Amino acid sequence: MSGSATCKYCDRPIVWATTTRGSNMCVDPNPSTRGDFVLAATGTVDGKVQFAVRRALDTDAPGRRYTSHFDTCPQWRHTAARRESS
Numbered sequence: 001m002s003g004s005a006t007c008k009y010c011d012r013p014i015v016w017a018t019t020t021r022g023s024n025m026c027v028d029p030n031p032s033t034r035g036d037f038v039l040a041a042t043g044t045v046d047g048k049v050q051f052a053v054r055r056a057l058d059t060d061a062p063g064r065r066y067t068s069h070f071d072t073c074p075q076w077r078h079t080a081a082r083r084e085s086s
């Protein structure tokens, strides 16, 4: 699972990317000054652009940084918290 999508919690656009450990992570599609992740297109599958994501390093050249949608989603934590307390 990778490429552009919509968050099922808040309906905002997100991008699914594959981490260096091979798991999936969703990030906000727009770069942010708060972001600490680097996103890179790795190719296309079935016409959909695939992305790899990793945490930005101090040694990286300045560039676009992205935030995890887990951190910015207005609903995600809300939903998770509700699930924990029930």
Ligand SMILES: [Zn+2]
Pocket: 007, 008, 009, 010, 011, 012, 069, 072, 073, 074, 075, 076
């Ligand atoms: Zn969301």
